[in-house]
Amino acid sequence: MGMERIAAMLEIKNIQKIYEHQLLLKGISFQVKQGETVCLLGPSGSGKSTLLRIIAGLEYPDGGDILWEGQKINSVPVHKRQFGLMFQDYALFPHRNVADNVAFGLRMQGLKKEEIEERVRTALKQVGMEAFAHRRVTDLSGGEQQRVALARALVPRPRLLMLDEPLGALDRALREQLTGEIRSLLHHTEIPAIYVTHDQEEAFTVADSLVLLSDGRVIQMGAPDEIYNNPGSRWVANFLGMKNFLKGKVISQHPLTLETRYGMMKSSYSRCGNLGVGEETELLLRSSGARVVPLEDANCGTNCLEGVVEDVVFQGENYRVIIVCGEKDHFQINLENRPDVGDRIRLEFEAESILCLE
Ligand code: ADP
């Protein structure tokens, strides 16, 4: 393979959509490469489904282009795009059995009976449902119905697979299991895919690449770990579940030292580098960089927070501890040992775990 660039299969360029004189999609651009799973992650109402319908050809954009292998496909009708779609409401035909549901699209294409049977068998095997071929779909559980819907989306061998919150209706354990299975299926088949979800854990599991959407705009994109390690804004950090924010003002640069309402904080986070003296920034204190230090008579030093334990939540591997500092600032950290509610606690943060946000 080497260092060669993998070409984009699908290219979305500056897509805009207007509804009732409102700009709903505000110029969205991203790419999907060969074999890659791109996850569109954003809160409900951020425009994910609208964008997916435009890519599928079910709706027309008011601005921008959709390219497949460099060719504009804005005007290509849905069925000629050869994109597979899977939605949360699987819309299987209730009076047909599993195999007939999966075979439906192939019959429409006029394929030979033997080929249809062979392809249906393969698709059902890929989703672990080969033993269910002759079951009525109404006798299946929600998770099994979603597997059938996935087989039905795969069987025409789409050039691109699009999944819109496919597991949204399932309970957590089943969702986790199916997310893992979809991940390995997509990697195994090497079908480029767009996976839409509002759930960050699901997104981290399936995505090679993440596109974060909010209010019809791309807020940040990149590999999941890159985004997690370098959230570009407070909004991103908050959406990914990070909680510890604190305003700071730069008072000197090497090392970067900031004044906050809880004393001085030094940061060695590389992306803080271009902040000038006097500038204000939002700091993110990473829970993973915190350790409990003994309470002493002296005040807290640099990179230190002191507060009272307000709540302790058991999480299996550790405890999530909520600490109140001052009047009403809440911070969260994970600790192996359970403190008591009401305990006074002092934390010290490593300089590399203090990030600057916008
Ligand atoms: P998501 O899938 O991220 O939840 P949607 O794409 O479904 O977001 O919707 C984005 C916004 O567009 C929502 O505020 C929704 O109310 C609005 N919207 C979606 N479809 C239409 C439509 N056909 N007419 C008017 N508004 C719409």
Ligand code: MG
């Ligand atoms: Mg949606």
